[in-house]
Amino acid sequence: xxxxxxxxxxxxxxxxxxxxxxxxxxxxxxxxxxxxxxxxxxxxxxxxxxxxxxxxxxxxxxxxxxxxxxxxxxxxxxxxxxxxxxxxxxxxxxxxxxxxxxxxxxxxxxxxxxxxxxxxxxxxxxxxxxxxxxxxxxxxxxxx
Amino acid sequence: xxxxxxxxxxxxxxxxxxxxxxxxxxxxxxxxxxxxxxxxxxxxxxxxxxxxxxxxxxxxxxxxxxxxxxxxxxxxxxxxxxxxxxxxxxxxxxxxxxxxxxxxxxxxxxxxxxxxxxxxxxxxxxxxxxxxxxxxxxxxxxxxxxxxxxxxxxxxxxxxxxxxxxxxxxxxxxxxxxxxxxxxxxxxxxxxxxxxxxxxxxxxxxxxxxxxxxxxxxxxxx
Numbered sequence: 001x002x003x004x005x006x007x008x009x010x011x012x013x014x015x016x017x018x019x020x021x022x023x024x025x026x027x028x029x030x031x032x033x034x035x036x037x038x039x040x041x042x043x044x045x046x047x048x049x050x051x052x053x054x055x056x057x058x059x060x061x062x063x064x065x066x067x068x069x070x071x072x073x074x075x076x077x078x079x080x081x082x083x084x085x086x087x088x089x090x091x092x093x094x095x096x097x098x099x100x101x102x103x104x105x106x107x108x109x110x111x112x113x114x115x116x117x118x119x120x121x122x123x124x125x126x127x128x129x130x131x132x133x134x135x136x137x138x139x140x141x142x143x144x
Numbered sequence: 145x146x147x148x149x150x151x152x153x154x155x156x157x158x159x160x161x162x163x164x165x166x167x168x169x170x171x172x173x174x175x176x177x178x179x180x181x182x183x184x185x186x187x188x189x190x191x192x193x194x195x196x197x198x199x200x201x202x203x204x205x206x207x208x209x210x211x212x213x214x215x216x217x218x219x220x221x222x223x224x225x226x227x228x229x230x231x232x233x234x235x236x237x238x239x240x241x242x243x244x245x246x247x248x249x250x251x252x253x254x255x256x257x258x259x260x261x262x263x264x265x266x267x268x269x270x271x272x273x274x275x276x277x278x279x280x281x282x283x284x285x286x287x288x289x290x291x292x293x294x295x296x297x298x299x300x301x302x303x304x305x306x307x308x309x310x311x312x313x314x315x316x317x318x319x320x321x322x323x324x325x326x327x328x329x330x331x332x333x334x335x336x337x338x339x340x341x342x343x344x345x346x347x348x349x350x351x352x353x354x355x356x357x358x359x360x361x362x363x364x365x366x
Contacts, residue, residue, distance in 0.1 A: 049184065052191040091188070094153040095196040137198040 006060040006126035008035045010119070011051075013043045015073045016109050017065030023112030031116035032123035042066070043104075044077020048088050055097060058135060061126035065105045065118065078106060097133060101126065145174035145265065146238040147272045148181060148258040150189070156234060157196055159255040163204070163231035168193070168257075169223065169245070170210035171237035178272055181236030181258055183210040189236065189257060214241030220248045227252055262294075280350035280357065286338055288329035293346070295322040301343035 012018040018039050024031060040046065043066030054062045064085055066078035082104045089099030103122060107114045150156075160166050168190040176182030190206040197204035209226045211219040214237035223245075227233060232253040235242040239260040246254040262274040277294030283301070284291060293299050297315050303323030307314030311324040330336050 047184075048188050049191065052188065052195070056191060056195060091153065091192050092195075095192050096199040097195055133199045134195060137201060138203055139194075139198065 004127065004131055006034045006123055006131075007058060008032075008061040008063065008119075008122055008126060009054045009059045010035050010037045010122075011040050011043065011046055011062070011064045012037050013040055013066045013078070015042070016067040016071070016111075017105070017107055017115060019109040020065075020107050020111045020115040023109065024116045025112075027112050029112060029116040031119040034123045034126075035119045042072065042074050042077035043081035044072070044074055046081050046084060048084055048091075051085075051088055051102065052091075055092070055101070055132065055134060056139075058132065060132045060135070061101045061103075061122055061129075063103045063105060063118070063122050065107060065115070068106050068108050071108065098129065101129060101132065145177050145263070146240075146260060147178045147262050147264050147274070148175050148238050148260045150180055150185065150236075150258055151256070153189075153192055153196065156189070156255065156257050157193055160193070160204070160232050160234065161202075165205040165207070165230045166193075167223075167226055167230040167233045168206050168208045169214065169233055169235050169237070169241070170208065171214040171235075171241050172210055173213045173215065173237070175237055175258065176210075178266070179270075181238075183208075186210055186236050189234070193234075211237075211241075214244055217244065217248070220244045224249075278351070279346070279348075281347055283343070283346075286341070286343065287326045288333060288335070288338075290322055290326045290329060292322050292326065295320075295325075299346075301346060 012021060018037065021037055043064050046064055051062055064081055066072065066081050069078065072078040085102060085104040089102055092102060093099040105118050107118070168186050170176070170183050170186030171181050179185065186208050190208050194204050194206055207226055207230060209223060211223060213219050214235060227249050232255060233245055233249070234255050234257050235245055236257045238258065239256065242254045242256045263276040263278055264272050264274040266272050274294055276291060279293050283293070292301060292303060296303060297313060298305060300323065304321050308321035308324055311321055313319040313321045327339065330338055
């Protein structure tokens with residue numbers, strides 16, 4: 001049987017985490033190839049529904065990566081995103097999927113090594129949790 | 145506006161445990177403004193229900209629809225095509241919405257996704273407070289625009305009571321003594337004389353006495 005390779009979606013702020021991922025690449029840092037990055041103008045633009053959709057469409061784990069606390073280019077986008085992630089973790093717990101499959105991280109543009117570390121940490125976390133329980137279950141129909 | 149909050153997911157999921165396809169119906173009125181039953185919350189609830197049911201091995205199909213208002217027959221009527229094909233309707237309106245739906249769609253089970261809390265407004269983002277007790281006989285003209293009927297835990301009409309200390313109510317330090325607020329406001333307006341008028345016993349017959357209330361206006365009837 002093929003070993004489980006987690007599929008992880010990372011919603012990354014253009015001003016920090018996305019650039020940090022870019023830097024990780026420029027530095028030729030090795031990190032888990034399981035992470036698919038979605039560029040955001042700011043993590044404050046993240047919507048509960050988009051995160052839920054990622055899980056419904058098959059993600060095993062999702063993380064949101066924004067600027068360091070106090071460094072948001074839009075002042076409070078990252079702290080607002082963190083609140084939404086927490087609220088959604090609770091919802092995911094209630095559904096049985098598990099809130100630990102979703103996480104929020106904070107880092108700066110210069111933290112390429114930290115991005116690689118986050119990607120590895122999250123991949124390991126999801127590897128231990130196993131595949132999303134939604135993967136083996138058929139859908140009941142499309143979103144309304 | 146009417147303030148409502150969502151029921152726990154499990155409670156809503158239990159309502160529809162035997163259904164295969166449900167309509168999750170939001171409302172564009174008060175519950176959109178208080179962020180508990182608008183289009184966004186409707187889609188989040190539908191998604192959470194689908195995820196829960198898929199994990200349980202009983203996939204659920206959802207249809208979402210947000211009515212302009214669920215407290216007007218014309219908007220309930222407009223939902224017919226989406227109500228027709230579902231096993232049940234989950235309403236994210238205040239307590240009025242599920243009743244309008246149940247009345248119009250007699251053969252369709254209708255379940256509430258919200259607990260209706262009170263009539264009030266937002267203090268800041270994410271905080272709502274009760275401001276109106278819907279008593280049917282407004283006395284705000286006597287109280288500086290501050291309602292003691294609902295904002296005083298004892299509904300005292302000639303306050304304050306002995307539990308008022310340093311501007312706070314005896315039930316909790318986070319609750320302002322509304323009679324302190326009324327006094328301060330009337331003082332600012334130079335109308336402390338209003339406090340010398342003893343309010344008579346309140347006529348509660350205009351409130352919940354006598355069953356459900358009804359208001360009619362002949363001039364707007366068609």
